[in-house]
Amino acid sequence: MxxxxxxxxxxxxxxxxxxxxxxxxxxxxxxxxxxxxxxxxxxxxxxxxxxxxxxxxxxxxxxxxxxxxxxxxxxxxxxxxxxxxxxxxxxxNKDIWRKSLKSIVLAGDNYGKGTTGNGKRVQVEFVSANPTGPLHIGHGRGAATGDAVASILTAAGFEVVREYYINDAGNQMDTLGRSVYLRYCELLGKTIEFPENCYQGDYIKDIARDLITKFGSRYLDTSDEEAIPVFAKLGGDIILQGIKQDLEDFGVVHNTWFSEQTLFDSGKVAEAISYMQQNGYIYENEGALWFRTTDFGDDKDRVVVRGNGVTTYFASDIAYHKEKYERGFDWVIDVWGADHHGYVPRLKGIVQGLGRDANDLKIILVQLVSLLRDGVPVAMSTRSGEFVTLKEVVDEVGRDAARYFFLMRRSDSQLDFDLELAKSQSAENPVYYVQYAHARICSIFESAVEKGIAPEDFSTIPLIKLDTAEELSLIKFLGQFPEVVEGSALNFEPHRITYYLQELAGLFHSFYNKHRVIGEDPELSAARLLLLKCTAQTLKNGLLLLGVSAPERM
RNA sequence: GCGCCUGUAGCUCAGUUGGAUAGAGCAACGGACUUCUAAUCCGUAGGUCAGAGGUUCGAAUCCUCUCAGGCGUGCCA
Known part of the structure; x- marks a missing residue:
């Protein structure tokens, strides 16, 4: 329109x-x-x-x-x-508005989809948590955001791939191996001293127990050099399996799982460094190789290869992002925790060093989540192992509420996540407000079917009788949905959908309380059923973009 | 010190890329179920858009400075 x-x-x-x-x-x-x-x-x-x-x-x-x-x-x-x-x-003209309902019915599940993306290829990389521990609630917000952004971009006509980057190459894997191995020895009766810089969480002990079942005491007296790589590999695999499971339970499925280690194995890290060297972005100083990120607005240049010959995490990032563009993506989107914001300029530097526009890389920073219970903060510290996992939250409040809550705010702003509020089936909880609107409409249709007045062909219903203020504002608001999806996509802002849905649900509830759908006038009933069909369809399409279900009964 | 993010109603937050009288939800107060789901609706009240300058027909939105909170600032990942 x-x-x-x-x-x-x-x-x-x-x-x-x-x-x-x-x-x-x-x-x-x-x-x-x-x-x-x-x-x-x-x-x-x-x-x-x-x-x-x-x-x-x-x-x-x-x-x-x-x-x-x-x-x-x-x-x-x-x-x-x-x-x-x-x-x-x-x-x-009101008749033009009324006619728009028929095109919504016709579009059905496709209502809201657009062609703005024009088939442009986009990669969304998100979660990408180190395989050294289970996903916690902060990862949950990243997961919900990345997944919704990917869905919304798809709806806007982009061709989207979801990817998870596995940091399986750094020395944190060594630390993981050491942590598991020490717990393994401990469980087998050996007295150990558990270092502070090892992973403290109880899940390490669980993995150690698994490995006792697998190995018995075979590694009890071997050297660290022999045992730790084995424990690192198996521990990492077990944790990664857990992460995959948690994501699946959360409704998030990545198309590709990309291992950092393969960048080393295939020589791509070395290749990327020499590429940047040839282009004059890398120089040597004090025995280390530096990337001239200051050319691109960074505060200082960054080390790529340390004096001891070991590459930094940044070196992997150069190779990884080079690899991303070589795979043919027009845009690359990285979803990060906001505590990594200091890395944005150097990543933008990589992209420009590759000869691309800085805007070809979009970094979505997701602010931290404070978990509350009845308004009181829940203590969290990864260091001591006392963190609340994503799984615990999803188990307690349900997938729909969790996803909706993570997406309710702009990712720029910090989020208070109240467990009791997310669980409460009350007016305070916006998830139920929106879902309830959908369920209510479904229930009306059930009743219409029972009474034999549900129209079979919506295209022939005369709509002239839809003339009250509530009906017209509902019709007009429905018409905005495609633009909201487009705006949400181009700005990478899923929360726009949540706000739209809440307002749409509100307009419906107002209409519902004021007017009867099933009444004496069959033409009016049929027209109102069409209006509600469009409303339910739009609610459902919107919720789907967020990864939230649209229940038919509540 | 420097950098990034945030500051809008008592609380939690939107604000269509610079538009007209700044909006929701919660909390407060007063109402609406013999009817298709009351997990709902209607009404009342609530504001120096952190503060001060500037840009212009027009600013919550853009620029500068100040204040407050969060985060970051490694040859760690």
Whole structure:
């Protein structure tokens, strides 16, 4: 709707230029928006104000010229008004609005999808937690965000791949192996001293127990050099399996699991370093190799290969991101915890060093989650092993509530996650508010089917009787969904969908409380059923983008 | 010290990329179920958009400075 209007305004402006009623010939970027107040129309544009300067005319005067030109389209508009400093307010013919319902029914599960992405290839890399411990609640927010961003981009017409990067090459794997091995020895009766820098959590003991079942006491008296790599490998595998399981239970499925180690095995790290060397971004100083990230706005240059010849994590990142683009992705999106924000400039440096635009890499920073129970903070510390896992949260509040809560806020802002609130089946809980709207509509349809009044063919229902304020605002709001999806995609902001759905559910609940759907007038009932069918469809499509279910009964 | 993020109603947060009278939910107060789901709805009240300058027809939104909170600032990952 907005797009046809935009085309119409542009055409009229062109006509004014050819007819000579306007003279500047300037074609500004035309903005059509939905005004905050209904009395300002269905849509409004500020184009007359934008043209005031080049045309050297008062905005209202320009508006009048444009409106005269646009008035020709009588069937599209109910009226066009000039208001305030020079806004042009459009009131769309109600029949056009009503007809839009039929296109929603026709689109069905595809309603909301668009073609903005134009098949552009996008990789979303998210979660990517080190395989040294189970996922905690912070990873949960990253998982929900990455997954929703991927779904929303897909809906907007992008071709999306979800990827998990496994950090299985650094010395944290060595620490994992050592931690598991020490617990293994301990469980077999040996007195050990467990170092502070080892992983403290109880899950290490669980893995050690598994390995006792597997090995018995075979490694009890072997050297560390022999045992630790074995324990690191097996421990990492077990943890990674657990991570996969937790993600699956959370409804998140990655298309690819990319191992950091393979970058070393295939020589891609060395290759990437020499590539950057050839392009003059790497120099030697004090025995180490440095990447000139200051060329790209970083505070200081960063070490790629240490004095002792060992590469840094940053070296892997160069190779990994080079590899990503070589796989043909137009955009790469990394979802990180906000505590890693200091790494953004150097990653942007990599991308530019590869000869690409800095915007080809988008980094979504997800702020930390504070877990509360009835408003009281739950203590968390990865160091001591006292963290709340994603699994615990999902088990307690359910997948839908957990996902919705993680997506309710802009990822930029810190999130308070209240366990009791997420569980509560009350008005305070927005997940149920939205889901309830869907379930309510389904229940109405059940009742309509029982009474034999559910229409079989929605395309022939006359809609003229949909004329109350509640019905019309619901219809108009439904029409915004595709644009909301598009905006959400292009800005990588899933929370826009949650806000839209809450408002849509609210409009429906208001309508429901004021009007009966199944009544004496069969034509009105049928028309209202169509309206509700569209509402349920949109609620469902939106919830699906967030990875939240749309229950038919609650 | 420097850098990034945040600051909007008592609380938790939106704010359509610079638009018209700044919006929701919760909490507070007062109402609505003999009907298709009350996990709902209707109404009342609540604001120096942290503060000060600037940019312009127009600023919560852009620029500068100040204040407050969080995070980061390794030849760790």
């Amino acid at each position: 907005k797009k046809t209007l935009l085309g119409h305004v542009r055409k009229c402006l062109e006509n004014c230029y050819t007819e000579g009623t306007l003279s500047s010939g300037i074609m500004p970027e035309i903005v059509i928006e939905v005004p905050a107040h209904a009395e300002h129309g269905d849509f409004a544009t500020n184009v007359a104000m934008q043209l005031a300067k080049p045309e050297k005319k008062a905005p209202r005067q320009i508006a009048e010229i444009l409106v005269k030109e646009m008035g020709a389209q009588k069937d599209l508009f109910e009226k066009i008004e000039i208001a305030g400093p020079g806004f042009i307010n459009f009131f769309i």
